[in-house]
Amino acid sequence: MTDKLQPLHPATLTLGDKSYSLPTCEGVEGEKAIDISKLRAQTGYITLDEGYVNTGACESAITYIDGDKGILRYRGYAIEELAEKSRFVEVAYLLLHGELPQKEQLLQFSTRLNESSIIHEDMHHFFNGFPRGSHPMGILATMVASLSTFYPIPDELDDATEIQIVANLVSQVRTIAAFSYKKSIGEPLIYPSYKLKYTRNFLNMMFASPVRDYELDEDIVRAIDMFFILHADHEQNCSTSSVRTAGSSLANVYAVASAGICALWGPRHGGANQEVIQMLEKIHAEGGDGTEFINQAKDKNSPSRLMGFGHRVYKNFDPRAVVLKKQCDKLLNKAGMTDPLFDIARRLEECALKDDYFISRKLYPNVDFYSGLILRAAGIPTNMFTVLFAIGRMPGWLAHWREMLHSKQVTITRPRQIYVGETLRAYQDIDQRS
Numbered sequence: 001m002t003d004k005l006q007p008l009h010p011a012t013l014t015l016g017d018k019s020y021s022l023p024t025c026e027g028v029e030g031e032k033a034i035d036i037s038k039l040r041a042q043t044g045y046i047t048l049d050e051g052y053v054n055t056g057a058c059e060s061a062i063t064y065i066d067g068d069k070g071i072l073r074y075r076g077y078a079i080e081e082l083a084e085k086s087r088f089v090e091v092a093y094l095l096l097h098g099e100l101p102q103k104e105q106l107l108q109f110s111t112r113l114n115e116s117s118i119i120h121e122d123m124h125h126f127f128n129g130f131p132r133g134s135h136p137m138g139i140l141a142t143m144v145a146s147l148s149t150f151y152p153i154p155d156e157l158d159d160a161t162e163i164q165i166v167a168n169l170v171s172q173v174r175t176i177a178a179f180s181y182k183k184s185i186g187e188p189l190i191y192p193s194y195k196l197k198y199t200r201n202f203l204n205m206m207f208a209s210p211v212r213d214y215e216l217d218e219d220i221v222r223a224i225d226m227f228f229i230l231h232a233d234h235e236q237n238c239s240t241s242s243v244r245t246a247g248s249s250l251a252n253v254y255a256v257a258s259a260g261i262c263a264l265w266g267p268r269h270g271g272a273n274q275e276v277i278q279m280l281e282k283i284h285a286e287g288g289d290g291t292e293f294i295n296q297a298k299d300k301n302s303p304s305r306l307m308g309f310g311h312r313v314y315k316n317f318d319p320r321a322v323v324l325k326k327q328c329d330k331l332l333n334k335a336g337m338t339d340p341l342f343d344i345a346r347r348l349e350e351c352a353l354k355d356d357y358f359i360s361r362k363l364y365p366n367v368d369f370y371s372g373l374i375l376r377a378a379g380i381p382t383n384m385f386t387v388l389f390a391i392g393r394m395p396g397w398l399a400h401w402r403e404m405l406h407s408k409q410v411t412i413t414r415p416r417q418i419y420v421g422e423t424l425r426a427y428q429d430i431d432q433r434s
């Protein structure tokens, strides 16, 4: 325990006729916890908490969420303020270093990102090895893991090397993402440019071509940069927990980041942004009002869910969705930029928010509900949506990896289980098995 945790009165646990005293503590925002790390040694019991719905896995000073009040803060700064006033590179620095950068620090960090943006030339061949139509998340996860073979990590990591590796990853993930898109459409790769800043550089690598200039639209650049900010961290979500879990074995950071990308891919996590757009497109194509999707999502015999709705932590509203909805409105109000899917999304949200099923379960639009519409407006193809989420989340994953590595002692993540399989039985030779 760090000295940021304040001890409270111990809790008493009664099991049969015995009572046990368990330490309790409180974090800086008043969150309270019972420390059960010695529970098994004391009592022979473990706790059972599938999906870690109620388990604090670590202490962290990076991101604070109050899901009941719709609060999200990075390093103490409100997400709404960061989204409005900051740029993604500043936010990445904030997450990784704990403070907003001063001008000189920001310049140094941006320069470092620019200098790290190229990937080893030999890696370009890898892109040719993937079958056409491969999902870019599969390519991204593979390529990020294979960075470890081109940029081996020394056994002893000093701070300067660690910072350099982190910059490599934040920068190279964007290059790999853009290259995988270019390969998927059979166009030549566009290299990162030293002259362009982070988000512009990415959009240029995605959309410029030797035979076509790409006019960078200020509003689009700003919207994508904001998208990255809003996705940059979200405390112990599924992919960040995977990063911490993989990192706790002291695996190399490229493998660790790749674990995060793989966990993010699923439709209940980052993959939801792609699914939301596919759902809205289907409603549009079929000319319905979305009732069918709502009814399916409510039907307990169907595995369907209303994509972009609900959240493990937010039981009021997701502050990221509020910012994105406004941004979407602004972007699509620009001359020539209309999207019928935005109207469908708004109607769907209205219907769901009046429906007792969603009200009683506190299911609100999450970050993925409106984000896809912004990406569509920028011309990003649907199968790249989760890749953009991964680019945004990279600084958060790495901030957690560093925080874990620098904690007093890295404890390998190794939950226990309650075994419910067969008890001991006698082995039967193959000809005796029925």
Ligand code: CMC
Pocket: 237, 267, 268, 269, 270, 271, 272, 297, 298, 304, 305, 306, 307, 308, 309, 310, 311, 312, 313, 361, 363, 366, 367, 368
């Ligand atoms: N549509 C219909 N019912 C839902 C939905 C939904 N989107 N989400 C939750 N429920 C129901 C669920 O069936 C359960 O009902 P009941 O109590 O009758 O069994 C109840 O609400 C609680 O659900 P849960 O699965 O226990 O909640 P959770 O905290 O484990 O799941 C979630 C959170 C995000 C996985 C879930 O809400 C979901 O699957 N949403 C759709 C996918 C999605 O949009 N994911 C993006 C999440 S935000 C970005 C990110 O972090 O990646």
